[in-house]
Amino acid sequence: MKDVKKRSLPVNSASTSSIDFTGPNGPKPKRVFSTRNIVVYGFLILAAMYYLLPLYVMVVTSLKGMPEIRMGNIFSPPMEITFEPWVKAWDSACTGLYCEGLKVGFWNSVQILIPSTVISIVIASVNGYALSFWRFKGSEIFFTILLFGAFIPYQVLIYPLVIILRETGLFSSLAGVTLVHVIFGMPILTLLFRNYFASVPVELFKAARVDGAGFWRIFGQIMLPMSLPIFIVAIIIQITGIWNDFLFGVIYAGTKNFPMTVQLNNIVNSTQGVKEYNVNMAATLLTAALPLFVYFVSGKLFVRGIAAGAVKG
Amino acid sequence: MFRNLHSKIAALPMIATALFIFVGCSLWSVFYSFTSSRSLPVEKFVGFDQYIRLFKSSRWAISIENVAIYGVCSLVFSLSVGFLLAVFLDQKIRFENTFRTIFLYPFALSFIVTGLVWQWILNQNFGIQKVIQDLGFEGFELNILSNRDYAIYAIVVAGLWQGTGLVMALMLAGLRGIDEDIWKAARVDGIPAWRTYLFIVIPMMRPVFVTTLVLIAAGIVKVYDLVVALTGGGPGVSSEVPAKYVYDYMFGRGSLGQGLAASTVMLTTVLIILIPWGYMEFGERREKKKPASE
């Protein structure tokens, strides 16, 4: 991982925002049990507990039976570990007569996620490339509008988008919700790629032009091969962003295509008889599983991804 | 016209999105906010009636107040806690990676998940309140989810849990961007570490702070999922937020004009925050950019 990063070009042109965790700058520590160490580690450990607590509670609750939940407290580890809530959450939890658990939502989310991620990244990478090397009259203006678009409250655009999707016949379909994700992913990704390509030496581009390479050839043969890391960053941004979406899924996907977050909310809010907190927590964990997995696997790239997405040109 | 033709073709999706979606749809929404549209958009203009009604609505007033509370708390706490965490992580400590991983993981989770977890932890029959009461502190009360004055703070706590890690990561990146020489010079001059941070490092990190601020601010206006999952706007209407107001009126209550008026107010607020920032960030940098290639 480290090697990839060293060789790769910086994510951002602005040096203040480039992510480099290799060299801490603070003063050097002295003794192991100095007051300073106690304060530092004490603070960090306390903070870590606050951050870990909800995850811990989710896990232990999901492994307990209902009687134990009713008697015990939420922090105590399960006396008898049961995986039944997990099975139920995945396979048979009900909303009304619909007792399919989260598995359908999971596959819906996958079906929304893959095309949305691929298409939005393809479009954004070409955009970023065009904005860096092939500026045309007005290209900066469109880019600025796009950036503003990243901050427009979704509520402003929801209804007109319903109309657009209705007129194109895409409403309530996977294609429709994919389109919405592509649209709303475009600003941040375009920015990401634009900043990346802006840091590629112009000489490289000029040399290729001299050799007679055109728009697409330079993109395919020179730019793409050298931009693998930024693609990974973009993929991470999109996977977490799209997987965690709720609003677009609930409006544009249609009942049978509801993504996992929407079905989670459905399952948790429908009780037939007693509220099954263990199933709810198992369902919550299942929904969180994929982004968590991506997060833990991608490690520093994730940090770079969000920081890169966060930074302006 | 045909110069850069490929580039123009390649940029078509971007141009279309910028023009038709971000500009076109926004204008559409503003336009119809001046009509009496109910479930369906109609061109029956009523001037500012929808806005007058909006600002007379107590639910809207509460929504605005809540988003202000949420916003101020988010900004203050996530900036200060995020910065503190970053500073502590920047002390050449062991397990830095582990700590960073722990602080940032909630950011990978959706607001729905965040909301549901905190709902469970704050559940007054089983959650923290019960646990502490069982420890012998019977008078202990932490029923913030069912208390109308505190429900919005439950949303703040959950939101901070989810988002502070991001601020920490950005700040840490900023700290690492500070030149080692500055620390050396400060040490030579005998300036205590806290003063170095406060008077030298923080001013140097201004761009990071501005970026973080804008990011958090944009997130604040959009807050919706978290409220839906954690409190549903309750108890009563005490934790309603503008985004939910728009959605409820637009679809649920068949009062499109009202919903659009509310969304227009949201848009205006965002522009008021955004335009000075955009001017600051882009206006002064323009000259530094590479000249356009052909």
Next chain:
Amino acid sequence: MRVSSRITAIAGAISMSLVGLAQATDLEVTHWWTSGGEAAAVKQFADAFNKGGDNWIDGAIAGSGGVARPVIISRILGGEPMGATQLNHGRQAEELVEAGLMLDLTELADKEGWRDFVRPSKLLDSCTVDGKIYCAPVNIHSWQWMWTSLDAFKKAGVDAPKDWYEFVKAAPKLREAGIIPLAIGGQAWQSGGMFGVMTVGIGGADLWKAVNVEKNMDVVRGPEFAKVWQAFSEARDLADPNNSIQNWNDATNQVITAKAGAQIMGDWAQGEFSVAGQTAGVEYDCLPGLGIAPVLDTAGDAFYFPKNDDPDVTAAQLRMASMMLSKEVQVAFNLKKGSLPVRADVDITAANGCMKKGLEILKNADNILPSGDQTFNSDTIGQLEDLSTEFWSDKSITPEEAQSRYAEIIESAQ
């Protein structure tokens, strides 16, 4: 060879047309019936529809009407609607009908004679726009019930109340025994509905009509209505101050398990008691009109069938509408749902005590109220719900203040 291929072709054509006749059509049905009793009831519909050779695709949306309605409406507006959907009939769907988005059921209704057997006839009237019928009413629901846990009162050592006033008197005893007097979920429609029930119960049916139907401002601002707000204010003090429950059926569950003394909720709560295996008069009791004024409204649920280009779907929609109003299904569905059938001509001897009480009351036409859904549009209802839920949770709002805000909403109602 030629002959045999021709035969195969013919045989193929025949079998195709046969398949065409008995073709199973998938219809997606959206609704917000997700509690135990409701799910059991909707299953009756689904089973009957599937038995007819079609396929019921259940699109339940949790979180009650407040959450489900936006999803359903946006779906219809998006032009890719479900096969059928639950909506409260009345003005809520009016605009969608006027925009031509709903299937006209008039022909089917005429053929089957809905006008002859649907009772009360206003249920069908509210499905009617410009003389045409656009929805299938499936049940009669009334809000005006109070459900009491007999066990809870036994535990507290007081007699189970026969009306609201006795309940208020018994409440301190319940408190002492660690029982929540009044259970309620946090969703706005619940306090909104409860306020309506108290208007009828405390103020009487005439007051209710003056306020909600005639919109008589003198009455809305008057002393009689003030009494209702006073009682509603007392009621909010009887609820659990730490209430964290959202769903109505979780609140009903508190009554079922004797953790709470009573709940004011429509007769759909009946379904939850049945699912829990409880019997009226043994574990729980029901008091129509808060035990004071036995007046019921006859609102209900209705299904709308959004217009579709596919003739197969349209045919299946009509089959579903017909099925929902058929005799057997009406009985089976309503017994589970805790509501009354819309058909006057069915046998419901299997009905339990509470349902029979309801039927008895409805025999006298004077005891019937129109429901709020039919007098206000969803915008106004939403505002009234917001007000009542805000009042309920915010004890700093005085009854007087709430009353004047109520009046303002009524004044501006379209």
